[in-house]
Amino acid sequence: xxxxxxxxxxxxxxxxxxxxxxxxxxxxxxxxxxxxxxxxxxxxxxxxxxxxxxxxxxxxxxxxxxxxxxxxxxxxxxxxxxxxxxxxxxxxxxxxxxxxxxxxxxxxxxxxxxxxxxxxxxxxxxxxxxxxxxxxxxxxxxxxxxxxxxxxxxxxxxxxxxxxxxxxxxxxxxxxxxxxxxxxxxxxxxxxxxxxxxxxxxxxxxxxxxxxxxxxxxxxxxxxxxxxxxxxxxxxxxxxxxxxxxxxxxxxxxxxxxxxxxxxxxxxxxxxxxxxxxxxxxxxxxxxxxxxxxxxxxxxxxxxxxxxxxxxxxxxxxxxxxxxxxxxxxxxxxxxxxxxxxxxxxxxxxxxxxxxxxxxxxxxxxxxxxxxxxxxxxxxxxxxxxxxxxxx
Ligand SMILES: [Zn+2]
Numbered sequence: 468x469x470x471x472x473x474x475x476x477x478x479x480x481x482x483x484x485x486x487x488x489x490x491x492x493x494x495x496x497x498x499x500x501x502x503x504x505x506x507x508x509x510x511x512x513x514x515x516x517x518x519x520x521x522x523x524x525x526x527x528x529x530x531x532x533x534x535x536x537x538x539x540x541x542x543x544x545x546x547x548x549x550x551x552x553x554x555x556x557x558x559x560x561x562x563x564x565x566x567x568x569x570x571x572x573x574x575x576x577x578x579x580x581x582x583x584x585x586x587x588x589x590x591x592x593x594x595x596x597x598x599x600x601x602x603x604x605x606x607x608x609x610x611x612x613x614x615x616x617x618x619x620x621x622x623x624x625x626x627x628x629x630x631x632x633x634x635x636x637x638x639x640x641x642x643x644x645x646x647x648x649x650x651x652x653x654x655x656x657x658x659x660x661x662x663x664x665x666x667x668x669x670x671x672x673x674x675x676x677x678x679x680x681x682x683x684x685x686x687x688x689x690x691x692x693x694x695x696x697x698x699x700x701x702x703x704x705x706x707x708x709x710x711x712x713x714x715x716x717x718x719x720x721x722x723x724x725x726x727x728x729x730x731x732x733x734x735x736x737x738x739x740x741x742x743x744x745x746x747x748x749x750x751x752x753x754x755x756x757x758x759x760x761x762x763x764x765x766x767x768x769x770x771x772x773x774x775x776x777x778x779x780x781x782x783x784x785x786x787x788x789x790x791x792x793x794x795x796x797x798x799x800x801x802x803x804x805x806x807x808x809x810x811x812x813x814x815x816x817x818x819x820x821x822x823x824x825x826x827x828x829x830x831x832x833x834x835x836x837x838x839x840x841x842x843x844x845x846x847x848x849x850x851x852x853x854x855x856x857x858x859x
Contacts, residue, residue, distance in 0.1 A: 468644060468777070469717040469740045469802050470653055471733075589796035592736040597626035600741060607791050608745045612783070612827050617726040619748050624741075625731050632733040633712035637720055644711050644718070645679045646672070647773060656714050657705070660690040664702070672763045672770070683707050716740045716800075719747035721755055738795045743784040743802060750780070751829030757838070766845055767809050778806030779826050782814070813837075813844050816852050 592600045598621055605619040627635060636644065650672070652658030662668070665688075669675045682688050687704045694701055705713075717740040718731045730744040755776070762772035769778070781803040788795055814822045817840050824833035844852075 468647060468715055468719070469743045469800070470648075470651075470714055471716040471800070589799050590738055590794075592626065592732065592738065592741060593734050594626065597624075597732075597734060600738065601626075603791075603794065604738070604741045604745050604787075607787050607795075608742065608749060611787050611790055612749070612823055614749055614827060617724075617728075619730065619745050623729045623748070625729060626734045626736075627731065629712050629733055632715075632731060633706075633708040635731055636708055636711055636718065640718070640720065641683055641707055641711070642676065642679055644715065645683070645707055646676060647777075648711065648714055649675055649679065650770065650773075653714060657690050657710070660692070661688045661705075661710075664689045664691050679707075717744040719744045721747055721750055724752065725749065737799045739784060739788055739798055739800060739802070742787050742795070743780055746780045746783045746787070747776070749827055750776075751825075751827055753829030753831070753834060754779075754826050757834060766841060767849075769806060769809065774806055774809065777803045778810040779822070782807050782810040783823075783826065812852060813840050816840065816844075816854055 601619060601621065601624045608614065609618065625635065648656070649658055649662075665678070665682075667678055669678070686706050688707065688710060689702055689704055691700050691702050693699070712733065716733050716736055720729050720731070722728075725748065728748055730741070730748055732741055732744060758772050758775035762770065764771040766774050785798070785807060788798055810822075817836065821833050821836060824830035825837045
């Protein structure tokens with residue numbers, strides 16, 4: 468699953484917060500950074516300049532240098548505008564807001580984004596070029612990881628508009644997709660409004676699952692918006708399918724063997740969304756089954772299934788994007804950044820081949836070693852890397 472909104476990775480930091488705080492004794496008190504959530508709020512507020520160097524360093528550790536640079540440089544109130552920020556990255560975020568605002572209108576608009584800088588945009592998938600991109604991406608994924616067997620053929624890749632996307636989401640997968648959306652709501656998604664409207668606050672994933680199942684049963688979420696003119700609160704409803712289609716750009720149905728799988732892509736789409744779903748398409752059933760065991764356990768502060776399915780898929784997707792950057796263009800959404808970093812920290816101490824053998828081939832020895840590597844890394848201080856010789 469791939470979310471549409473590039474600011475998705477900001478929200479990941481709030482989950483990351485559940486991991487033990489990093490040791491700060493070397494930092495002088497006046498430089499002690501504020502907690503990452505507060506720093507994030509400030510970075511995305513009207514006054515990012517209030518961030519001190521120590522706060523920015525802390526943010527960079529939490530969500531990565533690029534994410535922080537992008538956040539500060541793409542800020543609507545920022546005077547300078549980084550030419551590295553693709554025009555359509557900002558546009559896409561605005562589109563996401565518009566989709567919901569069309570649904571929940573009338574709502575107060577946020578300050579408009581700064582004018583798009585004149586840079587060549589990353590390529591996008593649309594109806595006219597979708598099959599060409601499917602071929603390119605499938606060939607690239609197969610070449611990168613040496614894959615053979617059933618391919619992501621025309622019949623297994625569906626490129627659709629938002630309404631069709633909503634209609635075609637597999638009903639059996641809806642609870643899982645909604646759970647991921649509620650655990651990690653992108654800004655502008657309306658999720659917080661929905662929770663307020665339903666008076667929900669959750670202490671555990673099980674309760675959230677129950678809430679989602681109840682709302683799927685009645686096919687509706689309520690949300691309240693304030694009319695900017697009359698100041699009256701207006702209650703509106705959105706179906707679970709509409710909510711997912713407004714926020715998710717791609718899905719992969721990976722139950723069963725590869726020949727029976729498919730991907731669903733909402734167009735227009737960024738190339739990396741298709742690459743991410745293509746990597747899901749090629750996951751081995753044994754790796755996927757492993758990820759589905761105890762899905763809600765926390766590993767490194769992340770939900771276990773999300774780390775294994777999304778973290779590994781995006782980790783491999785980044786490699787494909789890097790290898791093919793001259794054709795596929797730059798990363799735009801950078802989905803699941805904190806998960807990718809966590810996967811990288813486990814894989815770097817093993818071997819790349821071990822991770823590939825586990826994910827794509829379902830090699831039982833590689834899976835077993837990867838499981839142990841994750842387990843021993845989890846028991847170790849987050850700043851330390853566990854060398855391969857420590858895995859029995
Ligand atoms: Zn995914």
